[in-house]
Amino acid sequence: xxxxxxxxxxxxxxxxxxxxxxxxxxxxxxxxxxxxxxxxxxxxxxxxxxxxxxxxxxxxxxxxxxxxxxxxxxxxxxxxxxxxxxxxxxxxxxxxxxxxxxxxxxxxxxxxxxxxxxxxxxxxxxxxxxxxxxxxxxxxxxxxxxxxxxxxxxxxxxxxxxxxxxxxxxxxxxxxxxxxxxxxxxxxxxxxxxxxxxxxxxxxxxxxxxxxxxxxxxxxxxxxxxxxxxxxxxxxxxxxxxxxxxxxxxxxxxxxxxxxxxxxxxxxxxxxxxxxxxxxxxxxxxxxxxxxxxxxxxxxxxxxxxxxxxxxxxxxxxxxxxxxxxxxxxxxxxxxxxxxxxxxxxxxxxxxxxxxxxxxxxxxxxxxxxxxxxxxxxxxxxxxxxxxxxxxxxxxxxxxxxxxxxxxxxxxxxxxxxxxxxxxxxxxxxxxxxxxxxxxxxxxxxxxxxxx
Ligand SMILES: *Cc1c(COP(=O)(O)O)cnc(C)c1O
Numbered sequence: 068x069x070x071x072x073x074x075x076x077x078x079x080x081x082x083x084x085x086x087x088x089x090x091x092x093x094x095x096x097x098x099x100x101x102x103x104x105x106x107x108x109x110x111x112x113x114x115x116x117x118x119x120x121x122x123x124x125x126x127x128x129x130x131x132x133x134x135x136x137x138x139x140x141x142x143x144x145x146x147x148x149x150x151x152x153x154x155x156x157x158x159x160x161x162x163x164x165x166x167x168x169x170x171x172x173x174x175x176x177x178x179x180x181x182x183x184x185x186x187x188x189x190x191x192x193x194x195x196x197x198x199x200x201x202x203x204x205x206x207x208x209x210x211x212x213x214x215x216x217x218x219x220x221x222x223x224x225x226x227x228x229x230x231x232x233x234x235x236x237x238x239x240x241x242x243x244x245x246x247x248x249x250x251x252x253x254x255x256x257x258x259x260x261x262x263x264x265x266x267x268x269x270x271x272x273x274x275x276x277x278x279x280x281x282x283x284x285x286x287x288x289x290x291x292x293x294x295x296x297x298x299x300x301x302x303x304x305x306x307x308x309x310x311x312x313x314x315x316x317x318x319x320x321x322x323x324x325x326x327x328x329x330x331x332x333x334x335x336x337x338x339x340x341x342x343x344x345x346x347x348x349x350x351x352x353x354x355x356x357x358x359x360x361x362x363x364x365x366x367x368x369x370x371x372x373x374x375x376x377x378x379x380x381x382x383x384x385x386x387x388x389x390x391x392x393x394x395x396x397x398x399x400x401x402x403x404x405x406x407x408x409x410x411x412x413x414x415x416x417x418x419x420x421x422x423x424x425x426x427x428x429x430x431x432x433x434x435x436x437x438x439x440x441x442x443x444x445x446x447x448x449x450x451x452x453x454x455x456x457x458x459x460x461x462x463x464x465x466x467x468x469x470x471x472x473x474x475x476x477x478x479x480x481x482x483x484x485x486x487x488x489x490x491x492x493x494x495x496x497x498x499x500x501x502x503x504x505x506x507x508x509x510x511x512x513x514x515x516x517x518x519x
Contacts, residue, residue, distance in 0.1 A: 069151065070319070071151050072387070073316075074146065074148055081307060084306050086123075086129055086303050088307075088413070089127045090344075091484060092416075093416060095299075095413060096374075098385065101383040101385055104518055105383050109121045109122070111384075112124070115284050115285055115291055117451075118193065124299045136188055137184055137188050141184065144173045144174065145311070145316075148169050149166055149312055149315035151164065152443070154444055154445075155439070155444055158439070159464060160467060161466050161467045162471065162472045163463040163473045163474070164474045164475065165459055165475040165477065166321075166323070166474070166475065167200060167478075168308055168339055168477070170476060170481060171480075175206070175210045175240065175493070177449070177481030177482075178305060178308060178338060178480050178481065179211075179334075180210045180298075181208055181305050181307055182295065183295070186214060186300075188214075190220060190291055196220060196289040197220060197222070197223055197290040198211060198220060198290065198292070199280045199281075199284040199292055200222070200224055200293045202227070202230075203227050203230055203273050203404070203417065204227075204335035204403040205226060206404055208224040209240045209241050211246075211295065212224065212240070216246075221247070222247070223246070224248045224249070225245050225276040225283075227250075227271040228250040228251055230403075231248070231250035234319075236485050236486070251275055252270065252271055253279060257277065258380070277377075278382055286469060296334040296405075297332040297409070301334050302411055306324030306342060310342050311339055322474060324355060324474050325354065326339065326340045326343050326476045327352055327357040327475065327476070327478070327479070328357075328454075329360070329452060329453075329455045330359065330360050331359075331451060333410045333411030333414040335478055336414065337413065338478070341413075344423070348422065356422065356454060357423075357424055357458055358426070359457070359458045360405060360454065361405050361430060361433070362410070362427045362428060362503065363398040363406075364405055364409070364503075366391055366408065366410050366424035367418050369508055370390050370409070371515065372492070373388075373515050374386065374515070376516065377502060387415070389410050389415045389418065390408055390409040390410075390512070392514050392515060393408055393409070394511060394514050395508075395511040398501040400501065401486065402433070402452075405451050408511075409519075429500050431500050432457055434489075434493040434498055437456060440456045447484065447487075448483050449481040449483045449486055452481055452482075459477045
């Protein structure tokens with residue numbers, strides 16, 4: 068039997084991130100100013116992002132060096148292991164080889180610090196004292212708090228009120244790393260105060276929290292804003308995942324026929340798959356790339372490819388993406404990180420060009436896979452992560468039918484240790500499924516801005 072884990076020495080961590088912009092099979096349509104409909108210039112973004120990240124957002128350089136200070140922090144958990152899921156293979160009795168790239172080993176337990184650390188670094192380099200952001204269940208807030216902590220700057224996090232009250236542990240993690248975390252809506256911003264005036268018991272929403280964070284960052288000369296997914300520079304930082312995996316497959320003398328993972332805004336999936344997409348676009352390898360999403364929020368499989376706002380409050384630039392409409396409110400599935408109405412423009416372009424395919428999965432099927440995985444591989448996946456696991460199991464079962472010996476790579480975005488209430492729901496038979504009726508989608512996309 069070959070090794071169960073393929074480790075890369077620290078000296079072999081890739082020295083540069085991979086920027087897919089110059090390799091895209093069609094030009095990426097730019098973000099637009101929502102007021103004028105004109106493409107955004109760097110000066111439009113300068114009040115809320117540091118210049119280095121704005122440059123990365125628009126860069127056409129294929130490789131961007133990872134700064135030494137970022138590399139030093141990456142080494143707290145990178146390179147992450149590439150595991151072979153032997154016990155699952157045996158349980159399924161499949162001829163397929165299943166691997167997973169384990170991003171759950173980072174301090175906050177997900178892929179998110181790959182970008183949080185980089186963003187905190189560039190902000191500090193430009194003299195920023197404080198980063199303001201929003202968070203839903205707290206994955207991004209905790210990753211950013213960690214990133215700010217290691218670079219000695221302050222983190223101010225607006226956490227959706229209902230999660231703040233119901234899910235205290237990620238909030239406490241933020242506080243352990245020294246961040247200030249406020250329930251949103253708060254009385255600290257115009258946006259928050261106006262919501263509270265109408266509804267003092269508002270449970271909050273990601274849209275409201277974004278409005279609060281952006282308002283704070285724009286008003287404060289020493290502060291900037293940070294986003295944990297969707298934007299090009301975020302996906303860029305995540306490519307460290309797939310670049311390491313490429314080297315690890317070389318050590319294993321293997322190569323994936325299929326790369327599969329979950330998509331919320333698209334950052335962890337882009338991170339693991341873009342280096343393999345590069346090989347595919349260059350004609351060197353033909354890998355099937357499968358993005359998964361919940362049937363309750365089926366952006367890539369049932370959304371419309373159209374310009375839309377990134378947020379409910381219509382404050383952000385317009386992005387060309389698969390969208391269910393910025394007013395769409397998905398059912399309360401446990402994979403909170405997959406409840407975004409749109410997706411990263413780079414990823415959407417590759418889906419629209421047929422380079423990446425997409426699949427929607429039912430919550431109950433996903434948890435069945437998550438429990439099977441936990442009972443064979445031991446690691447308990449986050450509900451988001453379990454989407455990729457489900458699709459990998461489905462592909463491995465197909466191999467069992469056909470006898471094909473495919474090699475499957477799963478992007479394993481995080482652990483589920485803070486999501487055990489969701490597992491409780493499943494194990495006690497209370498988990499429900501959501502299928503989105505077409506009328507709901509038609510209704511939600513009727514509000515799209517009038518820009519192609
Ligand atoms: C945030 C999160 C996701 C979804 O976000 P992406 O930007 O699509 O990666 C998926 N898995 C985990 C564990 C997360 O924390």
